[in-house]
Amino acid sequence: MQIYLDAEKCQGHNRCYALAPELFDVDDYGQAVLILDGDVPAELRDKARLAASNCPEYAITITQES
């Protein structure tokens, strides 16, 4: 599984950081940053989906299911 974060769309709601801190961090301005580049390990896939489906700005997408 791959996730993609669209920095243009992100408005810093920080839902992703709250729900999946293993995958997302926030910078000093409260904007989300993807910690993990590349494949999402099996044990974090549910969290990735959870983050994606709670972002109010639709900034997170799962680009490749597996």
Added chain:
Amino acid sequence: MTDTVNEKASPEPSSRFGDRDAVFGDSPEGTDVWQRVPYNPDDYGPVKDFATDFDHADRQYNPNAPEVWKELRESGCPVAHSDRYGGMWVPITHDMVHEVAYDTDHFTSRAVVPAVGRPGDLAMPAPVGGVPPISSDPPFHAMARRPLLPPFAPKQIEPWEDEVRVLCRHLLDEMGDITPGESVVDAAIDYAQNIPVNVIGRMLGFPEKDEALFRQFVHDAMERIDEEPGTQNGLDDLGKYIGEQIEDHRNNPRDDLTSYLMNVELDGNKLSDDHVGGSIILLLVAGIDTTWSAIGSSLWHLAQNPADRKRLIDDPEVMTFAIEEFLRAYAPVTMGRMVAKDHDFNGCPMKKDDWVLLPFPAANRDPKQFEDADKFIIDRKENRHAAFGLGIHRCLGSNLARLELRVAIEEFISRFPNFELAGDTRWSVGQIRGPRELPVRILAD
């Protein structure tokens, strides 16, 4: 429609926080800042039909808002209209609220609180508006917002948790001896309303004794929108008060948000006093009754739903989801916009300077966006709610608001696991929706 903007004079720089204009409401006759919409008290008062005569200041609106939205949706009217306030439109679906929030070309944030007085094109000091960044449009909005982001970013807010907790416990202690089954406390007056005002006052470094004053400002700005312009006196004093605080911080700089704002640089320049003062007003108005309403509505819900109380106590992990569901189902904040230029909006002929209300709370109950939208599901897994807005004006204080809401609920139910409504809840009036009086009876554990 009158349009009495005085073309030539725009406010002197740095004068607003001296001894002159009110920032909200109508300024006195002869000043350039606000145009007057002809005011006849008979045009206001109870609404007969929300589809054609919408007024969020109707005393029956906030207590019954979810039913109003439902009726509008089911009657096939996704955009309500009103001749009040000089003309106002109210789209209620998630799609449309989203569309307006994103379309900053047609919808300006020059004014976000529809009221009887309203600003003309020259009313707000260019380019960021009177209370930046909420009153700012692109491209200046990003500039005005940027310096405020770091102090409200998650990692800067997290350390406030202990202080918020101590404050909540103190308020609960102050309720005195409780006899279960008999004692009635007011969860809005004795609890919710005291939390955000104390926290933001402390962050800004303002005297604690002035809390009641801040609440009065907020009341005048948000709840008296349908009254005669110019009668909201509390606001006239707000500029002056903040001017004094800025002066005090100039003389005695300290490690707080006010000093931070006075020193932060934008492109190598410090912010003007007007900009600092405007942002402080915004933080006071945006941070106080909003969070207080969210805490109150959540406790109102819990008072009536023992299963949800029990779930929170038995399964603290559910809190992450519960907080978002409280925010979705009882979103306290509706914002406003003005139409920037004539615009056909989904068939509605919007005219320049019409008001548009952005009811994020209605968007949050749109069945097209949420399954069982009118049902409170404490562990709702998919919840892209819009309680903190959508797009560039996303609530700057959302991390602080969430922290206060979570800690306030945790502390209340840990002290009082069982409680029920004890009499009439009184709801706020206007754009911020939440209980202002919320008597609850404490029951045995």
